[in-house]
Amino acid sequence: MGKKRTLGTNINQRRKRYSFMNRTIELVKTIYEIKQLETFEEPQIALAGRSNVGKSSLVNRLAGRKQLAKISSKPGKTRSLNYYKVNPDGYFLVDLPGYGYAKCSKTERDKWAKLIERYITTAEQLKAVVVLLDSRIPPQKIDLELTSYLRSMGIPVIPVLTKADKPKQRDLAKLQGQWKDILQHDRLPLAFSSKTGRGEEKLWDILGEYAR
Numbered sequence: 001m002g003k004k005r006t007l008g009t010n011i012n013q014r015r016k017r018y019s020f021m022n023r024t025i026e027l028v029k030t031i032y033e034i035k036q037l038e039t040f041e042e043p044q045i046a047l048a049g050r051s052n053v054g055k056s057s058l059v060n061r062l063a064g065r066k067q068l069a070k071i072s073s074k075p076g077k078t079r080s081l082n083y084y085k086v087n088p089d090g091y092f093l094v095d096l097p098g099y100g101y102a103k104c105s106k107t108e109r110d111k112w113a114k115l116i117e118r119y120i121t122t123a124e125q126l127k128a129v130v131v132l133l134d135s136r137i138p139p140q141k142i143d144l145e146l147t148s149y150l151r152s153m154g155i156p157v158i159p160v161l162t163k164a165d166k167p168k169q170r171d172l173a174k175l176q177g178q179w180k181d182i183l184q185h186d187r188l189p190l191a192f193s194s195k196t197g198r199g200e201e202k203l204w205d206i207l208g209e210y211a212r
Helices: 002-021 055-063 106-122 141-152 169-183 200-211
Strands: 024-031 044-049 081-087 091-095 126-134 157-162
Touching: 024 055, 044 055, 044 106, 044 200, 055 091, 055 157, 055 200, 081 106, 091 200, 106 126, 126 141, 126 200, 141 157, 141 169, 157 169, 157 200
Parallel strands: 044 091, 044 126, 126 157
Antiparallel strands: 024 081, 081 091
């Protein structure tokens, strides 16, 4: 009986790994202005985070492609809503412009903020927002404001600590605990590394849970 359970578990693990490896992501829509927003019937999960937190690197890691999302040494590269279709799952990852980028004009920052707010408040199929948080630094005011805003809207927050290969493990664990308490979640924020792949498969599992 024990062998049967082990065999069944191994088969399920192989199936899960096969699905994980054969998932693809493609960019299907780019939106720069509010008037370009449109309604999609498919479930959507947004990706939000401060400029230079590693959103583009995360997208590329999930896609298994280095240049799907443009990466720049200069923060604030993402200036549009980018709709990535996840196949064969059939939902969208919507990459939002990075916030907190002080070197662009206030007019442009306000434009991004209005675009993000309009999307969040009108996207009927928005299931959750993945909030990317830099694992090397303590909770920042702007991140706290975003997560508080999303929670007040009743939108589930999926906290992901990026660049998890950088800090010491005890510091990472401490930060995970801080964010768990702040967000009043049952589980710790996911530690993710675009460089090593840490947390990649778990993130896919979480996305799948919310995209159903």
